[in-house]
Amino acid sequence: MTTNSELQARKDAATPRGVGVMCNFYAARAENAELWDIEGRRFIDFAAGIAVVNTGHRHPKIVAAMREQLDRFTHTAYQIVPYESYVTLAEKINARAPGDHPKKTAFFTTGAEAVENAVKIARAATGRPGLIAFSGGFHGRTLMGMALTGKVAPYKLGFGPFPSDVFHAPFPNPLHGVSTADSLRAVETLFKADVDPKRVAAIIFEPVQGEGGFYPAPAEFVRGLRKICDEHGILLIADEVQTGFARTGKLFAMQHYDVTPDLMTIAKSLAGGMPLSGVVGRAEIMDAAAPGGLGGTYAGNPMAVAAAHAVLDVIDEEQLCERATKLGDKLKAKLTSLQHDVPQIADVRGPGAMVAVEFLKAGTREPDTEFTKKVQARALERGLLLLVCGVYGNVVRFLFPLTIQDAVFDEALGLLEEVLKESVGIAA
Numbered sequence: 001m002t003t004n005s006e007l008q009a010r011k012d013a014a015t016p017r018g019v020g021v022m023c024n025f026y027a028a029r030a031e032n033a034e035l036w037d038i039e040g041r042r043f044i045d046f047a048a049g050i051a052v053v054n055t056g057h058r059h060p061k062i063v064a065a066m067r068e069q070l071d072r073f074t075h076t077a078y079q080i081v082p083y084e085s086y087v088t089l090a091e092k093i094n095a096r097a098p099g100d101h102p103k104k105t106a107f108f109t110t111g112a113e114a115v116e117n118a119v120k121i122a123r124a125a126t127g128r129p130g131l132i133a134f135s136g137g138f139h140g141r142t143l144m145g146m147a148l149t150g151k152v153a154p155y156k157l158g159f160g161p162f163p164s165d166v167f168h169a170p171f172p173n174p175l176h177g178v179s180t181a182d183s184l185r186a187v188e189t190l191f192k193a194d195v196d197p198k199r200v201a202a203i204i205f206e207p208v209q210g211e212g213g214f215y216p217a218p219a220e221f222v223r224g225l226r227k228i229c230d231e232h233g234i235l236l237i238a239d240e241v242q243t244g245f246a247r248t249g250k251l252f253a254m255q256h257y258d259v260t261p262d263l264m265t266i267a268k269s270l271a272g273g274m275p276l277s278g279v280v281g282r283a284e285i286m287d288a289a290a291p292g293g294l295g296g297t298y299a300g301n302p303m304a305v306a307a308a309h310a311v312l313d314v315i316d317e318e319q320l321c322e323r324a325t326k327l328g329d330k331l332k333a334k335l336t337s338l339q340h341d342v343p344q345i346a347d348v349r350g351p352g353a354m355v356a357v358e359f360l361k362a363g364t365r366e367p368d369t370e371f372t373k374k375v376q377a378r379a380l381e382r383g384l385l386l387l388v389c390g391v392y393g394n395v396v397r398f399l400f401p402l403t404i405q406d407a408v409f410d411e412a413l414g415l416l417e418e419v420l421k422e423s424v425g426i427a428a
C-alpha cells in the first residue's frame with residue numbers, strides 16, 4: 001500500500017511548490033462531511049473543498065444526475081453543439097438571482113474565469129476601463145483576478161505587472177478600525193485622486209469577504225456602493241463565488257440586502273464539486289459582449305451542468321438555507337460560550353453557516369496568527385479539517401457541508417471545544 005509519506009516525497013519531486021498544499025495526507029474517499037485518507041484515517045471535513053460541497057461529498061442525487069449524463073454525452077462544447085440542460089440551468093439561475101428585471105446567465109469553469117468575464121461584460125456594456133475593488137478581497141488567480149485581489153501574499157508575489165485601471169479602497173472592518181463611512185469616503189477619494197468616475201466600468205465586492213477573513217459587508221456599505229454606482233453610471237458586481245448556494249442562509253448572499261447588483265459571479269457550490277461557474281446579470285448588460293466574445297471550450301460542461309441541476313434540487317428539498325442558519329447559529333453559540341475560557345476569541349461572526357472566529361492576542365487589538373495556526377494544527381491532529389483566512393491569517397473559517405449529519409456536526413463541535421481549550425492550556 002502506498003503511504004502518505006511516500007506520496008509526499010513523490011509530490012515534492014513531481015509538482016511545483018507554488019501549488020501550496022495544506023495537508024500531508026492523501027484523499028482516498030469522501031462521503032457527505034467525512035473524508036478518509038489512503039491510510040484509513042477519518043477526518044470531519046469543515047473545509048468542503050473550499051466552500052464547494054455545500055451539498056456534501058457524493059450526494060446520491062448529484063452522483064445519480066452525473067451518472068445519467070455520463071451515459072448520454074460528456075462534452076460537445078456548448079458553443080459548437082448546444083444542449084438543453086445549459087439553457088434550463090440559465091433559466092433557473094435567472095429566476096432565482098436577486099432582482100425582478102430580465103436576466104441572462106453565461107456559464108464558465110472556475111470562479112476566476114467568472115470574474116474575468118464579469119469584467120469583460122462590464123467593460124463592453126459601459127465602454128469604460130476602470131475597476132474598483134477592495135482590500136482583503138479575493139477574486140482569483142488569473143491576471144485580472146490577481147489585480148482585483150486585495151491581498152498581496154501569497155497571491156500577487158512575483159507575478160506583476162498586473163492589468164492597469166484597477167483601484168482599491170479599504171473594505172469596512174470595524175474590528176480593525178475601518179468604518180463603513182471610511183470605506184465609502186475612500187471610494188469617493190479615488191474619484192478625486194486616482195480616476196475619473198466616468199472612466200470606471202464597475203465596482204466589484206464580496207457580500208462576505210471569503211479569503212480576506214469572512215467580514216460581512218454592512219448593509220449601509222452595500223447601499224452606499226449602489227448609490228455611488230447609480231450616480232456615476234458604474235455597474236455593481238457582487239462576487240458570490242464563495243457566498244452562494246445556501247452558505248449564508250439564503251441561496252445568494254445578496255438576498256440579505258435591499259440592493260440589487262447588476263452582475264453576479266457564481267461558482268464553487270453551484271455544481272457540488274464539478275468545475276462550473278457563471279455570470280448572471282441584467283439581460284441588456286449581459287448582451288453587450290459580441291457573439292463569440294464569451295465562452296470557453298469547457299464552459300458549461302454538461303457533466304457539471306447536470307450536477308448543478310441536482311444541487312439546486314437538493315438545496316430546496318433538504319431546505320439547506322434554513323439548515324445553514326440553524327447550524328451556523330449553533331456553532332456561533334458554541335464559540336461565543338468559549339470566549340470566557342479562550343480570551344483570544346475576539347469576534348464570532350457571519351451570516352448563516354458562513355461563520356468565522358477571529359483571534360487577537362488576549363487583551364490587545366493584535367492579530368494572533370500563531371494561536372490560529374496552533375488551533376488549526378491541533379484540530380487536524382484530532383481529525384477535524386479547518387481552514388484559516390484573513391489578511392493576518394488569524395481567522396478560522398467554517399465551511400462544513402450543510403448536509404452534515406447532526407451527530408457528525410456535534411462531534412466536530414466537541415472536538416473544536418477541546419482543541420480551543422487545549423490551545424490555551426485548559427485540560428478539556
Ligand SMILES: Cc1ncc(COP(=O)(O)O)c(C=O)c1O
Nearest residue numbers: 110111112138139140210241242
Ligand atoms: C470570492 C471569490 N472569487 C473568486 C474566486 C476564485 O475562484 P476559483 O478558485 O474557482 O478560480 C474565489 C475562490 O476562492 C472566491 O472566493
